[in-house]
Amino acid sequence: MSTIVCAISGTAPEQPVYSPKTRQVYERRLIEKQVQENGRCPVTKEELTQEDLCEMKVNKVVKPRPAAATSIPGMLTLLQSEWDALMSETYELKTNLDTTRKQLSHALYQHDAACRVIARLLRERDAARAQVVQLQDQLSNSTPANAPVGSAEGETGLTPQILNKMEELAKSLAKSRKQRTFPDLNPLEEVKRMECKGSFSTIHQSTAPGVVCVDVHKAHPHRIATGGVDSQVILFDAQKSKPVQKMAGHSKRVTAVKLHPDKDVVASASQDATAKVWTCSSTTDWSSQYNCLHTIRKHSAEVTDLSIHPLGDYLLTASLDKSWAIHDFATGRCIRHMQDLDSAYPCMSFHPDGLIIAGGTQDKTVVVWDVKEQATVATLTGHEGAVQTLSFSGNGYYLASASTDGVVKLWDLRKPLNIQTIKADGPVHSVAFDATGQYLAVGSKSVQVFNFATKTTLTEAVAFKDPGQHDRVVPGL
Structure with missing residues (x-):
């Protein structure tokens, strides 16, 4: 059996090619290199191209073993x-x-x-x-050294411009109130069938549990703000049944929270003698991060309550230092600070028209202050304990106040007279009218809901006293 040998290397080629022109067999890689470099066959010296090479079909060559x-x-x-x-x-x-x-x-x-x-x-x-x-x-809250005595602590006062805006709003609200209708008002039978749909006891820190105050957005009732013993303000989404934002900045328990009715803004008060205004970082998503816009430090003792004026531009703070103050929401600057009063104020609120302020005192009275006259116009007496909470009805005619002696009093502000007294099942820490003014909720050891059976008489509609709904007193409604 003959063996094909490369004309260049003299060994058996692995990829043999044949040239009819030179009649020689070559190793493909060797002859292609010679053709590219010289264009000639290194053996016969004849001119040679790639087209002159033909591939040979032969069996694969097995290399012989080395001698070793x-x-x-x-x-x-x-x-x-x-x-x-x-x-x-x-x-x-x-x-x-x-x-x-x-x-x-x-x-x-x-x-x-x-x-x-x-x-x-x-x-x-x-x-x-x-x-x-x-x-x-x-x-911002300091007073310049050369400031006159009348401008104590940098107050701007209730200027004629501010009072004019408040009066115009009060007139428009008074006209629209007579035309208000509530097609979605739940009938009494529906209210009596109300029951607990959810309980959330772990939204604040477990090391300091307890919700001290709560507020529900007027236009979007699924938005809920709570203040806790853990000194945090929690923004809660009722539709998702979970907290969406936590605001930390107070050093002691939060005593009051308020949601701005028109803006993504939250106001909070605390035992650390401060009030804070929190604003949302997003203009489209109310559940985005909130940052502290202002810290109000006008009080020297616990700030007990907050209220937002119907204009939405002013914030009311009450304190145990026997003072209360009105602040500008936009700047955080104090407008009017009423100091050295006869008693501390555990609670205070603007009237729905914004021209009256009612405050509950530790002296067992309710003080009514006229914003336009800037003077006290009525002192409501009759409680046997410190007045802890109060609420105006939506139509502005009635005021409900409650005290530590477990008594809720209903006042007709047009006279003003106490038209009804209700005895709760313990010290009352919160009362709240609904938006229609038809129902009044009372929070003590349980939650009682009262209905206006007549124009001047409240009767109990339902009471939530089942075990597990509230383990202690109800501090907020």
């Missing part, structure tokens, strides 16, 4: 050499792996150290920002 592999000792030597090379390569790979691990460990250590440094810098930045906000608040 033709005997058992030679094969053992080859295997030993391959083994040594493999071990050497394995050693180098292990060495590289160990080096890479050390480099990775060092990089992770540096990353961890960098994260700790960044966290420390963020804490320092937040602390610096808090100090800046505090200094800004102190500056």
